[in-house]
Structure formats: C-alpha cells, structure tokens
Amino acid sequence: MSFARVHFSTLFSLEKMKSLGKHLIVELYDCNNKILNDVREVERVMVDAAKKARAHIVDVIFHSYNPQGVSGVVVIAESHLAIHTWPEYAFASVDIYTCGEEIDPWVACEYIESRLKARNSTTLEMKRGVIRNKGAIKHKNL
Numbered sequence: 001m002s003f004a005r006v007h008f009s010t011l012f013s014l015e016k017m018k019s020l021g022k023h024l025i026v027e028l029y030d031c032n033n034k035i036l037n038d039v040r041e042v043e044r045v046m047v048d049a050a051k052k053a054r055a056h057i058v059d060v061i062f063h064s065y066n067p068q069g070v071s072g073v074v075v076i077a078e079s080h081l082a083i084h085t086w087p088e089y090a091f092a093s094v095d096i097y098t099c100g101e102e103i104d105p106w107v108a109c110e111y112i113e114s115r116l117k118a119r120n121s122t123t124l125e126m127k128r129g130v131i132r133n134k135g136a137i138k139h140k141n142l
C-alpha cells in the first residue's frame with residue numbers, strides 16, 4: 001500500500017496561530033468497487049468512521065446513483081464527513097472537516113481508507129479558520 005500525506009500550511013507563522021478546524025481532502029484509489037457501489041455499506045463505513053473519531057452525529061444522508069456511484073454526508077456537531085464514489089474507476093473522494101481539539105480527523109481517514117480497501121491514496125490537510133493569537137506574527141506579503 002502507498003499512502004501519501006501532505007500537510008498544507010499557510011504563509012502565516014503558525015507558531016502563534018490557532019486554527020478553528022482541520023479539513024482533510026482525501027483521494028482514494030484502487031478501492032473495492034463493489035463496496036463503492038453499495039450505498040448501505042458506504043454509509044456504514046462513514047458513520048463508523050465518525051464514531052471512531054469520537055464525533056457527535058447529527059444527521060446522515062446517502063444516495064445511490066443509477067447505474068453506479070454513491071454520494072453521502074455524515075453531519076457531525078463538529079462539521080462533516082462527505083464521500084463521492086466512482087466504482088467504475090475504483091475511486092472515492094472524501095472530505096473530513098472537524099472543528100475543535102477533541103476530534104482527530106486522521107482516525108476517520110485511516111478507517112475509511114482501510115474499509116474501502118484503498119491501495120493508494122493522497123490526503124491534503126488544511127487548517128481552517130486560522131486566527132491570530134496575541135503576539136502572533138502577521139502574514140507575509142508575496
């Protein structure tokens with residue numbers, strides 16, 4: 001298995017910065033296409049991922065497309081987990097957006113990768129809502 005992680009940082013000095021949330025943008029390749037086309041299984045994977053990350057589930061909605069594919073979102077008190085699948089390409093794109101310090105989006109990410117049997121993936125982590133703490137350095141102009 002080959003998994004790549006990219007941690008994106010802004011042009012800010014993050015030492016004295018705080019972010020309100022983390023947003024993982026996940027690309028999953030070479031997944032099990034039968035799982036990707038099973039709306040109930042994809043929903044189960046995403047709900048279980050939210051639970052494993054200790055998120056508080058607010059709502060769940062999933063849709064199956066004809067002839068193939070699934071889209072869905074698990075709304076959590078801390079933000080959301082969303083997925084779109086392309087079984088014909090054995091591909092899924094996933095967003096995991098969490099706010100606060102109690103939820104670890106990487107727990108959900110690794111669980112989803114495992115359950116969808118992804119053989120390759122890329123993940124971009126973005127800090128969302130980067131705010132300045134007292135004494136923080138201002139951002140650099142290019």
